[in-house]
Amino acid sequence: MDAMILHAADAVKKDLGGGTAREVLAHTEQMMIVRVSFLRDAVGSIHTHPHCQSTYILSGRFRFNVDGRDVEVGPGDTLSFPSGMPHGTLCLEEGQLLDIFTPRRDDFL
Amino acid sequence: MDAMILHAADAVKKDLGGGTAREVLAHTEQMMIVRVSFLRDAVGSIHTHPHCQSTYILSGRFRFNVDGRDVEVGPGDTLSFPSGMPHGTLCLEEGQLLDIFTPRRDDFL
Numbered sequence: 001m002d003a004m005i006l007h008a009a010d011a012v013k014k015d016l017g018g019g020t021a022r023e024v025l026a027h028t029e030q031m032m033i034v035r036v037s038f039l040r041d042a043v044g045s046i047h048t049h050p051h052c053q054s055t056y057i058l059s060g061r062f063r064f065n066v067d068g069r070d071v072e073v074g075p076g077d078t079l080s081f082p083s084g085m086p087h088g089t090l091c092l093e094e095g096q097l098l099d100i101f102t103p104r105r106d107d108f109l
Numbered sequence: 110m111d112a113m114i115l116h117a118a119d120a121v122k123k124d125l126g127g128g129t130a131r132e133v134l135a136h137t138e139q140m141m142i143v144r145v146s147f148l149r150d151a152v153g154s155i156h157t158h159p160h161c162q163s164t165y166i167l168s169g170r171f172r173f174n175v176d177g178r179d180v181e182v183g184p185g186d187t188l189s190f191p192s193g194m195p196h197g198t199l200c201l202e203e204g205q206l207l208d209i210f211t212p213r214r215d216d217f218l
Contacts, residue, residue, distance in 0.1 A: 001191040003175045008185030026187035030161040031140075031211050033187050052139040056165075056207060066112045076117030078135035078142050082110040098165060102140050102211040 001028060011035070018042055019091070024108050032104040038062070038091035046088030051101040053087070054080040060095010064088070110137060120144070127151055128200070133217050141213040147171070147200035155197035160210040162196070163189040169204010173197070 004026045011023040019042030025033040036044075038060065046065060055064075057077045064071050066079060066087045073079070075095075081087060089097075113135045120132040128151030134142040145153075147169065155174060164173075166186045173180050175188060175196045182188070184204075190196060198206075 003178075003188060003190035003194060003196075005173075005175065005180050005182070006187050007182070011185070025165070026163055026189035028161060028163075028189045028191050030191065031163045031189060031209065033163050033165055033189065033209070035185075052137060052211075054135055054137075054140045054142050054209060056134070056142055064114075066114065069112075071114050073114070073116070076120070076144075078115050079112060080135035080137045080140055080142065081112035082137050082139065085112060087112075098207070100140065100142070100163060100209045102161075 004028060020044065022108070027104050029104055031100065031102045032108070034099045034101070034105070034108060036097045036099055038095060038097070040091055040094050042091045044089040046086050048084050048086050050083050051103060051105060052081070052083050054078065054100045056098040058096040058098055060091060061093040062095065062097070063090045063092055113137060129153065131217070136213050139212050141210045141217070143208045143210070143214070143217065145206045145208055147204060147206070149200055149203050151200045153198040155195050157193050157195050159192050160212060160214060161190070161192050163187065163209045165207040167205040167207055169200060170202040171204065171206070172199045172201055
């Protein structure tokens with residue numbers, strides 16, 4: 001399997017509606033980095049997926065709900081949760097998240 | 110398995126010498142986020158590990174060598190490479206990387 005190197009200028013931003021947009025960044029079959037932009041009050045509805053997820057808050061403020069627990073996070077804060085755990089977020093101040101998945105989100109390609 | 114949520118203020122910075130320092134951020138058994146700080150001219154020697162790795166450049170400039178190929182990267186650039194692939198970096202301008210591993214780097218705990 002090859003390495004993937006993606007320069008920021010080559011990332012493609014996909015408008016998801018509702019004040020959110022997604023950029024799929026470097027990935028292999030085992031792992032994928034995704035940057036998600038949120039306008040204030042935009043919502044990532046509570047959902048689950050079979051992928052394990054970690055999230056790094058790049059900017060802004062967010063209220064996450066992870067497995068029924070509310071937590072407010074800002075720049076440099078991180079979350080990590082296992083496969084199948086319900087999670088969602090409300091953007092309190094415009095910002096960006098890095099979501100990292102293992103394995104790759106083939107549904108994002 | 111539980112979720113892990115780590116606020117930036119609770120991260121512990123470990124000086125690795127040679128102008129580098131590591132903060133282990135949120136992780137589960139399947140995935141770990143690690144922030145690595147580099148002073149200019151600091152080196153991450155070429156090495157391998159059985160974990161798959163993705164890297165997001167938070168700040169600064171770096172020359173990576175991945176599988177024998179040189180590439181210069183800066184903020185927002187990303188790399189992703191499979192288990193066992195040789196890689197290393199030279200810091201060209203002081204900055205920080207996010208390294209994400211699957212599975213977790215138990216050797217960092």
